[in-house]
Amino acid sequence: MRDKEVSYFTYDQELQNLYLDSQENRWNVETATDWSLPIQVGDDEKEALKVIVHHAACNEHLSLQSLGPGLARYIQHYNLSHCISAFTEEEARHAYAFGKYFEKLTDRKLPQLLKPEAEDIAIFKKLNKASLISPGGVALVAVLIETVGCSTFEYLYSKITEPVLSRLLGAILTDEKRHVRICSTAYKLFHNTGSSYEARRNRIILTIARQHLYREERFESKYFKAVDKIGSSREMVDHVKARICSVLSDIDPELGKTAKAVL
Numbered sequence: 001m002r003d004k005e006v007s008y009f010t011y012d013q014e015l016q017n018l019y020l021d022s023q024e025n026r027w028n029v030e031t032a033t034d035w036s037l038p039i040q041v042g043d044d045e046k047e048a049l050k051v052i053v054h055h056a057a058c059n060e061h062l063s064l065q066s067l068g069p070g071l072a073r074y075i076q077h078y079n080l081s082h083c084i085s086a087f088t089e090e091e092a093r094h095a096y097a098f099g100k101y102f103e104k105l106t107d108r109k110l111p112q113l114l115k116p117e118a119e120d121i122a123i124f125k126k127l128n129k130a131s132l133i134s135p136g137g138v139a140l141v142a143v144l145i146e147t148v149g150c151s152t153f154e155y156l157y158s159k160i161t162e163p164v165l166s167r168l169l170g171a172i173l174t175d176e177k178r179h180v181r182i183c184s185t186a187y188k189l190f191h192n193t194g195s196s197y198e199a200r201r202n203r204i205i206l207t208i209a210r211q212h213l214y215r216e217e218r219f220e221s222k223y224f225k226a227v228d229k230i231g232s233s234r235e236m237v238d239h240v241k242a243r244i245c246s247v248l249s250d251i252d253p254e255l256g257k258t259a260k261a262v263l
């Protein structure tokens, strides 16, 4: 058995609650922070924020490109279809929020400047390719991408004190925590079969994630060096790994154990 035979029309209360939560917590980029406040940071921090915010804007777009088609397969599911439409809108809002902040910080216009790093494009491509092994693979990659995004923002939120960006990050984090729960719920609903096939497939995907997300050379990248100026990229990576393990343990304790061993 590869993936569970679940009716796409099964009502799922947890997904319905997540959808309602997204509607109750809808926010607006224009009013979520005080855009009239000047950004008062030192030159070093400003340079670091430029790199971090540009990276965040690009990755919000990249995740839209890869999650969109992957999650679209669930669009027939009554509750999940609502969640996915809200989810997609939220990712586009995040990209816009980071883009607007980047423009304020640099006095320059996006999207001409929105160029993802080759390494990030490669990571998404590789993970997408791995996820194509099966629909369950797509769902696991969605869980991973959302957990990496969410825990990265958690770390940055704990370090960034600049008020305009801090407020935006707070709003984005609320959405990202929900995205992790949506993807985890979808995985549990459709793909948590307990089969040996599932275990093998997940191990392959986690191994690819480890190789590409946390290669030692990444610590020399422009992005990780920028993170080092406001905190520690190694501390951030440890935080991300710990969050992945706990999210996957909540889906299935065995998957959590595999993640701990592989990451």
Ligand SMILES: [Fe+2]
Pocket (backbone or CB within 6 Å): 060, 090, 091, 094, 149, 176
């Ligand atoms: Fe996002």
Ligand SMILES: [Fe+2]
Pocket (backbone or CB within 6 Å): 091, 146, 149, 175, 176, 179
């Ligand atoms: Fe997200």
